[in-house]
Amino acid sequence: MRNPKPRYQQLKDSIIARISSGELLPTDRVPSENELVEEMQVSRMTANRALRELNDEGYVERVAGRGTFVSDYRSRSHLLEVHNIADEIERRGNTHSSLVLRQSKQKARGEVAKALHVEQGTAVFHLLLVHYENESPIQLEDRHVVASFAPGCIDQDFTAVTPSAYLTGVAPLQEAEQAVRASIANKGIRARLEMNDDEAALVVIRRTWSRGRPVTFARLHHPGSRYELTGHYAPPGTLKSTSADVVQLENIGQ
Amino acid sequence: MRNPKPRYQQLKDSIIARISSGELLPTDRVPSENELVEEMQVSRMTANRALRELNDEGYVERVAGRGTFVSDYRSRSHLLEVHNIADEIERRGNTHSSLVLRQSKQKARGEVAKALHVEQGTAVFHLLLVHYENESPIQLEDRHVVASFAPGCIDQDFTAVTPSAYLTGVAPLQEAEQAVRASIANKGIRARLEMNDDEAALVVIRRTWSRGRPVTFARLHHPGSRYELTGHYAPPGTLKSTSADVVQLENIGQ
DNA sequence: TGGTCTAGCCTGTATATACAACTTGACTGG
DNA sequence: CCAGTCAAGTTGTATATACAGGCTAGACCA
Numbered sequence: 001m002r003n004p005k006p007r008y009q010q011l012k013d014s015i016i017a018r019i020s021s022g023e024l025l026p027t028d029r030v031p032s033e034n035e036l037v038e039e040m041q042v043s044r045m046t047a048n049r050a051l052r053e054l055n056d057e058g059y060v061e062r063v064a065g066r067g068t069f070v071s072d073y074r075s076r077s078h079l080l081e082v083h084n085i086a087d088e089i090e091r092r093g094n095t096h097s098s099l100v101l102r103q104s105k106q107k108a109r110g111e112v113a114k115a116l117h118v119e120q121g122t123a124v125f126h127l128l129l130v131h132y133e134n135e136s137p138i139q140l141e142d143r144h145v146v147a148s149f150a151p152g153c154i155d156q157d158f159t160a161v162t163p164s165a166y167l168t169g170v171a172p173l174q175e176a177e178q179a180v181r182a183s184i185a186n187k188g189i190r191a192r193l194e195m196n197d198d199e200a201a202l203v204v205i206r207r208t209w210s211r212g213r214p215v216t217f218a219r220l221h222h223p224g225s226r227y228e229l230t231g232h233y234a235p236p237g238t239l240k241s242t243s244a245d246v247v248q249l250e251n252i253g254q
Numbered sequence: 255m256r257n258p259k260p261r262y263q264q265l266k267d268s269i270i271a272r273i274s275s276g277e278l279l280p281t282d283r284v285p286s287e288n289e290l291v292e293e294m295q296v297s298r299m300t301a302n303r304a305l306r307e308l309n310d311e312g313y314v315e316r317v318a319g320r321g322t323f324v325s326d327y328r329s330r331s332h333l334l335e336v337h338n339i340a341d342e343i344e345r346r347g348n349t350h351s352s353l354v355l356r357q358s359k360q361k362a363r364g365e366v367a368k369a370l371h372v373e374q375g376t377a378v379f380h381l382l383l384v385h386y387e388n389e390s391p392i393q394l395e396d397r398h399v400v401a402s403f404a405p406g407c408i409d410q411d412f413t414a415v416t417p418s419a420y421l422t423g424v425a426p427l428q429e430a431e432q433a434v435r436a437s438i439a440n441k442g443i444r445a446r447l448e449m450n451d452d453e454a455a456l457v458v459i460r461r462t463w464s465r466g467r468p469v470t471f472a473r474l475h476h477p478g479s480r481y482e483l484t485g486h487y488a489p490p491g492t493l494k495s496t497s498a499d500v501v502q503l504e505n506i507g508q
Numbered sequence: 509t510g511g512t513c514t515a516g517c518c519t520g521t522a523t524a525t526a527c528a529a530c531t532t533g534a535c536t537g538g
Numbered sequence: 539c540c541a542g543t544c545a546a547g548t549t550g551t552a553t554a555t556a557c558a559g560g561c562t563a564g565a566c567c568a
Contacts, residue, residue, distance in 0.1 A: 006551060032518060043553045048519080056310075064519040065561030177486045182436035182456035182478035200454030200478070202436035224436035224454070232431045260521060286548060297523045302549080318549040319531035 007042055011050035019070055030060055030068040084164045089133045098159050102128035112144045115217040123147035127163055130192055137193045143218040171210035178206040185221055193223045200224035265304035273324055284314055284322040338418045343387045352413050356382035366398045369471040377401035381417055384446050391447045397472040425464035432460040439475055447477045454478035
C-alpha cells in the first residue's frame with residue numbers, strides 16, 4: 001500500500017464509510033455522479049466507475065433517471081443472500097406459522113456473552129420459537145440478541161414478523177458467520193420438532209454483525225428427515241435453466 | 255431484449271463463449287485490449303471494461319505488462335470457492351491421507367444415471383474412498399464420474415491427488431449444486447468413519463457441471479461430532495480481522 | 509381541474525486521448 | 539559472456555466529451 005489508492009477506490013471507500021457509519025441509511029440518496037465531480041474533483045467517468053462498482057457489489061442501487069440509493073439490505077442479493085425461514089417456506093408454496101415459546105430479557109452469560117462479544121451481564125433478549133411449514137415443525141430457533149441493537153424486541157409480535165426479518169430492519173446486516181452441524185438433538189428439542197428418536201438434527205449456528213459488532217447469535221435446529229440446505233453455484237452471467245431438480249437457496253441471513 | 259446488448263457485454267459474451275466451448279483453455283492468453291480494439295472495432299476503454307469485468311467475475315486473470323489469461327479454475331476464488339478436503343485439512347495444519355476402497359468402471363443405473371443426466375448403461379466410474387485427518391477418518395467419499403469426461407480416472411492414484419483435485423484439472427468446474435443433510439448413517443458407513451451408534455452424520459450431496467453437462471455426483475459422509483461446515487460472509491472490501499474464532503471455509507468444489 | 513408536455517437531471521454507454529507502471533525480450537557495450 | 543539499458547507491448551488509471559434514454563416536477567394548456 002505504498003502507492004496511494006486509485007481515485008475511484010478512494011471514492012468508493014469514502015461512500016462505504018458513510019454507509020457503515022450510519023451517516024447514509026438504506027434508501028438514502030447517494031450523491032450523483034455530477035455532484036461527486038464537483039465535491040471530489042474527479043471526472044464523471046471516475047465517479048461513474050466508483051458508483052457502478054458499488055452497485056455491482058450490492059452497496060447501492062442505481063436507477064437511470066432517478067439517482068443512486070443505499071441498498072436496502074433486505075434485497076442485497078449480491079452481498080449477502082438474505083435468508084428468512086418464512087420467505088423460504090413461502091417460496092416453496094407452503095404456509096409459514098410460528099409459536100413463540102420464550103421472549104425475555106436476560107443478562108448475557110458464558111457462551112452467549114462470548115459469542116456476542118459483550119461483557120458478562122450485558123442485557124440481551126432471548127427468543128425461543130418454533131417455525132412450522134404447513135403445521136409441521138421445521139425449525140426450532142434459539143436466539144440471543146444484543147439488547148442495545150433492538151430495544152423494541154421485547155414487544156415485537158414474532159408470529160407476524162420473524163426475528164430474522166425484524167432484525168434485518170433494525171440492524172443492517174453486514175457480516176455473517178455460520179456453522180452447519182449434524183447431531184442428535186436432546187429430548188426436548190426432538191419433541192418440539194416432532195422428531196423420531198433415531199432422527200438426526202441439522203443444526204445451523206449463526207452469528208451476524210452490524211456496524212462492526214455482533215448483533216445476534218442463533219442456534220437453529222431442523223429435523224434431518226424433513227429439511228436440507230441446498231445451494232446452487234453458477235458463474236455470474238450464466239443464465240440458469242430453472243430445472244425442477246434445482247432448488248436455489250442460500251441459507252444466509254440473520 | 256429488444257435493444258441490442260451494450261458493446262462491452264457483447265465482448266464479454268463472446269469471450270465467455272470461447273472459454274465455455276473450450277476454444278480458450280485455462281492459462282491460455284486472451285486477446286489484449288489493443289487486439290480487441292482492432293478485431294472488434296471498439297475503443298480501448300470498452301475493451302478494457304469487458305476484460306476488467308471478466309477479471310472481477312473470475313473468468314480471466316490480468317497481469318499488467320503481460321496480458322490477460324483464462325483463469326485456472328483451481329484458483330477462481332471469485333467464481334466458485336474451490337473446495338478440496340485435502341486442502342481444507344492442510345489449511346488446518348493437519349495431515350491428510352486417504353484409503354481407496356473402490357475404483358471401478360460401471361454402467362450408470364437409476365439414481366446415478368438420473369443425477370448425471372445420462373442414459374442408463376452409460377459408462378461411469380465409481381469411486382469410494384475414506385479421507386483421514388491425522389489418522390482419524392473425516393469423510394467417506396462415494397462418487398460417480400461420467401467416464402467420457404475423465405478417461406484416465408481408472409488409472410489415477412487417488413491417494414496422491416484427491417478426486418476433486420483431479421477432476422478440477424480435467425474438467426473445468428463451471429457450476430455446482432449441493433445439498434446438506436443430517437442423517438443417521440448405516441452401519442457400514444459408521445464403521446468406516448469410526449462413528450458411535452448414536453452419532454449423526456453430516457452428508458453433503460454434490461453435483462458439478464462442466465461445459466454445460468453434469469460431470470460428477472458425490473455423496474460425502476462426515477462424522478457429526480468431528481466435522482462441521484463453516485462459512486463466513488462479508489461484503490467485498492471489508493477486510494476481516496482474522497480472529498481465531500472465525501473459520502473461513504466455503505465448502506464448494508467437486 | 510385535470511391532462512399533457514417539456515426542461516432538466518439522472519444514469520448508461522461509447523470514444524479518443526493521455527500518462528504511469530509493469531514485463532519481456534532484444535540490443536548494446538564492456 | 540554477462541550485465542545493463544532500452545523499446546515495445548501490456549494493463550491500470552484518469553479525463554473530457556458526446557449522445558441515448560429514463561424519470562420527474564413543474565409549466566402550460568384545454
